[in-house]
Amino acid sequence: MNRYLQQLRKDSKDGKGASDSIFQLGSILRNGWLIVSVAIIVATLGIIYALTMTPVYESNMLIEIKRNASLPGENQAETPAATEIEILRSRSILSGVVNSLKLDITVEPKLFPVVGSFIAKKNKKVSNPGLFGLGGYVWGSEFARISVFNMPAPLMRKPFVLTIADNHEFTLTQEELAIRMRGQIANMARAHTKYGLIEILVSETSAKPGAQFVVSRIPASQVVAGLQKSLAISEKGRQSNVIGVSLRGSKPELISRILNELGSEYVRQQVAEKSGEAKKALAFYNQQAEESKKILQKLDARLAEVLRRHGTSDLSEEARTLAEQSVALQTKLAEKEQKxxxxxxxxxxxxxxxxxxxxxxxxxSRDLSRIEAKRQVIAAAQQEIISLNRDKQINSEMNVALLNTRQKLDALTQYNNVHVRLVDRAEVPMQPVTLKLSVMIVTACLLGLVLGVLASMLKNAIVGRHQGAEGVESVRRIMISAGNPNYEVDNRADKKSTES
Structure with missing residues (x-):
C-alpha cells in the first residue's frame, strides 16, 4: 500500500508541471464573484476620490536681473541673483502682494459635500441655490468679491456665512458668536459687536438670492508665511542672473495673478529704491550747483565793482599808460636835475x-609820485582782478563738472529703472500637474481588478492548505486502520525528502 501511494505521488508531481498554470488560472477564475466584488469596491472608492480630489495647477515666470550701470571707480557685484532671490521671498514684497490681491480675505462658495465641487466645475452658469431650496448650496459659477473685511483680532480665522438677499442686499452671520449684520452690495457695512467693530465691503457678486458663501479673514502675516513656503524660487543655470519663480495651487487664475503681482511689486520696489537714491544724489548735486552759481555771481559782482571804482573796463591799458607817463616824468625829472x-x-x-x-x-617829483601812487592802486586792482578771475575759473570748472555729473546721473537713473525685467509673465495653466480625471478612473479600475485577482489567489492558497491538511489526515487514518503501523515512519521520511 505504501509503495502504491508513493507511486501515486510521483505520478502526480510529473503531471503537475504541465498543467499547473492551467489549474491555477482556473482556480483563480472560479472566484469570479470575489474578483468582481473587490474590483467594484476599489474602483468605486477610486472614482469617488478622483471626483472629490481638487486638481493642482502650477504657474511660473522668469525674471532677468541686469547689471547696474556704475560710475567710474565703482565696483559691480558679479552674481546679484542670490540676493535678489531672498528679496523676492521677503515679507516686504509679499506683503504688498497680499494687500493688493486681498489674499488675507477668503471667499468660498458653499458647496454640497463630496459631489458639489465636481458639479460646480462642470456648470458654467449661475445656479438656483440650495438642495430642494434649502441649505444655500451653490452649483455653478457663483462668486463674490470682498474688498474690505475688517474685524477685531478675536474674530480672525472665524468662518462667517455671507447670504445673498434680494435688492442687492446681503446678510453676514456667525452662528457660534451670535453675530448678524445686513448690508448693501457695493456699500460699506458696519456693525458694532461686543468683540469690536466689523466692516465689510462686498464689491461685486454673481449669485441668485439665497446663495451662501463662507468668508473669513486671516492675519496677513500668516498668509505671507504660507506664500514664503509655497513659492519655489531658483536661479536658472549657474550665474545666469535669470530667476525662475513657480507656484502651485488649486485655482489656476489665482496663482497666475499672485505671480504676476509678485513680479510687478518687485519691479515697483526696485524702481522706487533706485529713484529714491537718484533723487537724493540729484538733490545733492543740485544744491552744489546752486551754491557754485551763487559764488560765480558774487565774483562777477566784485569784478564789476572793481572796474567801476577805477572808472575803466581795461586796467591793463590804463596801467600801460601810467607806466609810459612815469617813464616820461622820470626822464624829465632827470633832465631838470641835470640842468x-x-x-x-x-x-x-x-x-x-x-x-x-x-x-x-x-x-x-609830485607828478611822478601821484602817478606812482596811482600805478600802485592799479596794480592792487589788477591783482584783485587776477584773483577774482582765478576763482571764477575754478568755480566755473566745478560747475561744469557738477552739471556733467548730474546729466550722467540722470542717464543712469533712467537705465536703473529697468534694472530688472520680466522675461516671461505667469500664464493661467490649463492642465493640472496631477493626473487627469479619466486617467485616475482607469487607474482605479485596473487597481481594483489587480487587487481582486490577488484576493482570489490568497483565498485559493488558504483553502488549498486547509484541504491538503485534511487529505493527509484522512489517508493516515485509513492506513492505520488497515494495520500498517510503519506508515507514520514512511510518511514522515517521505515528507522530509519532499521538503529537501
Whole structure:
C-alpha cells in the first residue's frame, strides 16, 4: 500500500508541471464573484476620490536681473541673483502682494459635500441655490468679491456665512458668536459687536438670492508665511542672473495673478529704491550747483565793482599808460636835475634860475609820485582782478563738472529703472500637474481588478492548505486502520525528502 501511494505521488508531481498554470488560472477564475466584488469596491472608492480630489495647477515666470550701470571707480557685484532671490521671498514684497490681491480675505462658495465641487466645475452658469431650496448650496459659477473685511483680532480665522438677499442686499452671520449684520452690495457695512467693530465691503457678486458663501479673514502675516513656503524660487543655470519663480495651487487664475503681482511689486520696489537714491544724489548735486552759481555771481559782482571804482573796463591799458607817463616824468625829472646841477656851477643857491629849476624839479617829483601812487592802486586792482578771475575759473570748472555729473546721473537713473525685467509673465495653466480625471478612473479600475485577482489567489492558497491538511489526515487514518503501523515512519521520511 505504501509503495502504491508513493507511486501515486510521483505520478502526480510529473503531471503537475504541465498543467499547473492551467489549474491555477482556473482556480483563480472560479472566484469570479470575489474578483468582481473587490474590483467594484476599489474602483468605486477610486472614482469617488478622483471626483472629490481638487486638481493642482502650477504657474511660473522668469525674471532677468541686469547689471547696474556704475560710475567710474565703482565696483559691480558679479552674481546679484542670490540676493535678489531672498528679496523676492521677503515679507516686504509679499506683503504688498497680499494687500493688493486681498489674499488675507477668503471667499468660498458653499458647496454640497463630496459631489458639489465636481458639479460646480462642470456648470458654467449661475445656479438656483440650495438642495430642494434649502441649505444655500451653490452649483455653478457663483462668486463674490470682498474688498474690505475688517474685524477685531478675536474674530480672525472665524468662518462667517455671507447670504445673498434680494435688492442687492446681503446678510453676514456667525452662528457660534451670535453675530448678524445686513448690508448693501457695493456699500460699506458696519456693525458694532461686543468683540469690536466689523466692516465689510462686498464689491461685486454673481449669485441668485439665497446663495451662501463662507468668508473669513486671516492675519496677513500668516498668509505671507504660507506664500514664503509655497513659492519655489531658483536661479536658472549657474550665474545666469535669470530667476525662475513657480507656484502651485488649486485655482489656476489665482496663482497666475499672485505671480504676476509678485513680479510687478518687485519691479515697483526696485524702481522706487533706485529713484529714491537718484533723487537724493540729484538733490545733492543740485544744491552744489546752486551754491557754485551763487559764488560765480558774487565774483562777477566784485569784478564789476572793481572796474567801476577805477572808472575803466581795461586796467591793463590804463596801467600801460601810467607806466609810459612815469617813464616820461622820470626822464624829465632827470633832465631838470641835470640842468640844476649845471646852473649851480655858475650861480648861487638864491639865483632866480636856480629857484625856478628847483621849483620845476619839485613839480615833476609830485607828478611822478601821484602817478606812482596811482600805478600802485592799479596794480592792487589788477591783482584783485587776477584773483577774482582765478576763482571764477575754478568755480566755473566745478560747475561744469557738477552739471556733467548730474546729466550722467540722470542717464543712469533712467537705465536703473529697468534694472530688472520680466522675461516671461505667469500664464493661467490649463492642465493640472496631477493626473487627469479619466486617467485616475482607469487607474482605479485596473487597481481594483489587480487587487481582486490577488484576493482570489490568497483565498485559493488558504483553502488549498486547509484541504491538503485534511487529505493527509484522512489517508493516515485509513492506513492505520488497515494495520500498517510503519506508515507514520514512511510518511514522515517521505515528507522530509519532499521538503529537501
Amino acid at each position: 640844476k646841477v649845471e646852473l649851480l656851477g655858475r650861480f648861487a643857491e638864491l639865483h632866480p634860475e636856480i629857484i625856478t629849476a628847483t621849483r620845476n624839479i619839485e613839480d615833476a
